[in-house]
Amino acid sequence: MTEPSPMRWWGWGDPAHPSVLSGRALELLRQTVGLSPDPRPPVALDAVALPASRLGEAKLDSLRAILGSDGVRVDHAERVRHAAGKGYLDLVSIRAGTPRAAPDAVALPDSHPQLRALLELAARESIAVVPFGGGTSVVGGVQPIAGDHPALVALDTGRMSAIRELDRESRIVTVGAGIRAPALERHLAAHALTLGHYPQSFEYVSLGGCVATRSAGQASSGYGAIAKMLLGLRLSAPAGDIDLPPIPATAAGPGLRELLVGSEGALGVIHEISLRVRPAPEERIDEGVFFESFQAGLDALRALAQEHAMPEVARLSDPRETWLSLALADSGGRESAGHTPGRLARELKQRLGRAYLGLRGFGEAATGRCLAILAFEGHSDEVDVRRSRARRLVRAHGGLLVGRSPGEAWRKGRFQAPYLRDELLTHGVIVETLETATRWSNMARLHAAVAAAIERALDAQGTPGIVMCHVSHLYETGASLYFTYIARQRRGAESEQWSAVKRAAGDAILANGATITHHHAVGLDHAPWLSREIGETGIAAIAAVKAELDPTAIMNPGKLALAGLANRV
């Protein structure tokens, strides 16, 4: 099994990945939000300033006695790689060579006994432990915060990544939690199976990290979010182990599995997980649909979700996101590897005729049209039936079916956004996302309120931007709203700018009865809202579990709003 190349320390993804920023996109951004006249690439790795490790040789020797000498890393490169996740503030600081903190060492246990010994040593010696899977958190979830402890290690789960059991009859795979999503999918593909979990972080994410953060993949409408896939897990905490075997369902008391899903490393280290798998799809069909309005699209998606026509992937862009997608899809700029936006634009022109012209310029407010992408996959017969039903429902809501191109273009670019974000940072442009979920009857109101809040906050920062959104992750009762905003960075005041927008959006989300996060987890960024969402008594209940499992509070300090640390928003 090939391991992925280590991720760029200063940003997202494979170091060998080509540029994804087209000339046309850059020009469009120059005309709208404005670019910095002063491009600012990341500094060189050697130039990153790290504090000296606070772990003396005696403690490092104790760690090495447990993990072996190659299981303890204190070199500059490894400390930098584990100094931050991939949130906006992480990137701003690490690209500048000034990470906000860094682990004093990186620990790599390769077994449960090593893991237990490590946690017990850390508890004894007051060393904070930050579990680190793929390092892909966008909410500060792997931020090295030592709290009251004199030192901190990043606990990299990468060596606990074996496939332990594949129970094909029951369709359950049991793996070490450090396994990366692509490695698991490759293994399953050899047995004609799939997990079907494709978050945007797919290329680097660890499955244990997905469980710890309640991840939902792009195909969650069909496959379910990770919480639905999880049948069993093993967690090691400083105070002991919790081993929950894979069982399809149980009424044996409070939902302990679900309590540990979303525990974000603050309750212990999830080191083994058992997940439901499915047959690899025989067939996969992408459908593009235009709706006359966002509301018509919402109604159609609701019908799909409620009337036995749920697609695996559903994604309805609001008018602004629709406009931007098409504007960027229009040929003119260079086409990056794997992208065929020019072809998409040509095909849409042919199909939509004059209607297309209204979409591609700045006339989006006038047309209000919305593009949806639906993807159906699975067993051919079953997909055919479900897709026919879906097409009927879509047409009944005035949807115009425009073929496979939009979906295929999306599929080709589905993991590209983080690469684009990095390139735009060089040009002084922030691209940030945030997401929520609510019931169907609250969707339109929430969409309007959050978009307006973000727009106002950007205006107040003096950096008016583009705010757009799509609906995805459908349920019978509601769905997720995923917002993206693009604006000029306030260089030198990046944190202030970002925090102002985050505060406005988070407040609007809570004021409108939605969740502060549907699939990005809490980490540091959402901690200020957690008590408003689950109440002080809810926080106290989780804090009590933490105090029991992690009595000296070494596990991922400052996350989940449990430690009472000042947070950064």
Added chain:
Amino acid sequence: MTEPSPMRWWGWGDPAHPSVLSGRALELLRQTVGLSPDPRPPVALDAVALPASRLGEAKLDSLRAILGSDGVRVDHAERVRHAAGKGYLDLVSIRAGTPRAAPDAVALPDSHPQLRALLELAARESIAVVPFGGGTSVVGGVQPIAGDHPALVALDTGRMSAIRELDRESRIVTVGAGIRAPALERHLAAHALTLGHYPQSFEYVSLGGCVATRSAGQASSGYGAIAKMLLGLRLSAPAGDIDLPPIPATAAGPGLRELLVGSEGALGVIHEISLRVRPAPEERIDEGVFFESFQAGLDALRALAQEHAMPEVARLSDPRETWLSLALADSGGRESAGHTPGRLARELKQRLGRAYLGLRGFGEAATGRCLAILAFEGHSDEVDVRRSRARRLVRAHGGLLVGRSPGEAWRKGRFQAPYLRDELLTHGVIVETLETATRWSNMARLHAAVAAAIERALDAQGTPGIVMCHVSHLYETGASLYFTYIARQRRGAESEQWSAVKRAAGDAILANGATITHHHAVGLDHAPWLSREIGETGIAAIAAVKAELDPTAIMNPGKLALAGLANRV
């Protein structure tokens, strides 16, 4: 909305319900397990011995000040009605007029403010509180155990049963947790909707009780167990309130909703719940199927669950249960109200011809044939497609489709078993059930091991019995096994006999990697196994939540293995 008649205090159900025990069944039991020569009906209500209430007038006045005088009941009848659930040991003791304990008063809050004030008073005054919904627990979940407290009230949720909101667009209903299942279904039916939650206790169960016990209904293969239906809930605990609004999904930290599902009144009182609803089915089709062997039936059910042909109800009887169903279905005895077993037997004879003859006598071991009932319901088009697929899969596994009669007979009698159990107790016969769940690959092994353990334990008690089982509650990854055993009671040693069997079955379940309960909850009966299933650290985590929410341990003492009380097994 008509309220159901209050349940028989000495057993199950509507006092006006006719006898369900046919002469043929009684004769068959006489020939197999044996009847008592000394029928023993329940004593009269007046003859039930209750200890004097330990609540003095001062405390009763404090309660009345909160709840009004009709919100506090100390009369004999109400105390008896709240003295026990409907488990076997409950029935044995209450029928004899010697309940193992009784509440000192019954408290009936009708609002959240009353509930809060009641809990705060109880915490202040050291009064244990046993939340009581429908009172249908079969695992000792409402057993009045005061623990270290000098008094105990049963907190009847029956007055907190309003329909608060029906969000038809989002398909979410929000109700007071005390609402009974039939009342909710009647309300929903007026809007052409259904919850689809039909546990055997349907006639009397409260929905809040279902949430508190992780209930699964007979149609859970299609509609999901209650945990899947729950979008939001409000819980009042002595230390405060947790209010979680209805949201389709969230990644905001550990799964607090799921932690409270299954909390069994030990963490607080669930007083409001928001549940997903669905359209009332246009069509409902029952299919009966015979399989050549239990394994063939298991394979077929697994195919249905994994290949897009999941029925709403699936129930595969093992050879012994198949034999008994058919033996009782054979005409000969009287047919009780609503039952048409004679017609079923006649129809099966016609369809199965000679094969039927092998099934109806004691030749079940030789034939090994197994009857399955599948029910499909929903939108007509969708049901037709799914049912056709199911019929194809069933045939591919050698299943012989025998029409609607078995399913229709099951449907007519689906809520009758508890009535039958009561009548058999009069004749000195124990009918007891227990259930578990496991992955598909472990199903046959678990079935054999648990059945053998029960048989051996009954033999060792000198009361050899009939042990039978069905598979139900299908998931892609596994299913539930539901065991029934029938034996002569050891009069005077009922508890010893029952405990010996329970111990044997529970140990076999845990030794074979399954869960101690799929949908009956923990209560008192399963408490001895909980630490083996979730570990001491798992117990400690839940106990920490309890200590936080209920610091003086007044909530449902002794349940969930949290209080360290000696348990009764």
